[in-house]
Amino acid sequence: MAGLGDRAETGADREITLNQLSSAVSFLGVEWLAFASSGSPPAPRRNRHPDYCPHGVYPARGTDRWIAIAAESDAEWATLCDLVGRPELTADARFASHAARKAQEDAIDDLVRSWTRSRDAWEAADILQSHGIAAAAAEDLQEMLERDPQLARHYQLVRQPGPPEVELTIDGEAIRLDGTELALDRAPTLGEHSESLLKGVLGLTDEEYVQLLLDEVVRY
Numbered sequence: 001m002a003g004l005g006d007r008a009e010t011g012a013d014r015e016i017t018l019n020q021l022s023s024a025v026s027f028l029g030v031e032w033l034a035f036a037s038s039g040s041p042p043a044p045r046r047n048r049h050p051d052y053c054p055h056g057v058y059p060a061r062g063t064d065r066w067i068a069i070a071a072e073s074d075a076e077w078a079t080l081c082d083l084v085g086r087p088e089l090t091a092d093a094r095f096a097s098h099a100a101r102k103a104q105e106d107a108i109d110d111l112v113r114s115w116t117r118s119r120d121a122w123e124a125a126d127i128l129q130s131h132g133i134a135a136a137a138a139e140d141l142q143e144m145l146e147r148d149p150q151l152a153r154h155y156q157l158v159r160q161p162g163p164p165e166v167e168l169t170i171d172g173e174a175i176r177l178d179g180t181e182l183a184l185d186r187a188p189t190l191g192e193h194s195e196s197l198l199k200g201v202l203g204l205t206d207e208e209y210v211q212l213l214l215d216e217v218v219r220y
Contacts, residue, residue, distance in 0.1 A: 053101040054108045060121035066138035067121040079131050084115040158186040191219030
């Protein structure tokens, strides 16, 4: 942004070098502040989150099938206990508060895991969502394209000229404006716009353009 501002004032371009570490540090947030305060790097979170318990990805029925689950409040914890068939745990002092549950997170993960591993990930997610608990099946590409109702309008097809000519599935426009469909177009092929640019923008004659083709300077 500073470079753009300077260019607007002076007309001079700026070369910007940005390494991956510097650009990624901004995503660390709390961990970076904790390190700056204590001088010690925080332990890896794994799939856990300080504000949720349980919070993780658990095995579901089938090969390499998983479901993500996150519960935040005491009410969500009580609902989860009912759903997994352990309502008595809501009266257990070991799980009486968020802080207490975080201290027993391994045991809670075992409890959730024992419930999820015999269930279809999508069906389990529907059950949990219908009771106000954040949950989602870990999807493969086919499910993202064909099963997830939230992604039904996300993808679009574009035809890429060949040879061979193929129809490709691509991510749709991420920004959605109300009442507007922003369809993306395919990428241009090598040399596709050579003629229009060389003749229409640079002003070459037909003969000059053909000579460039014959000399293999440009590609049609």
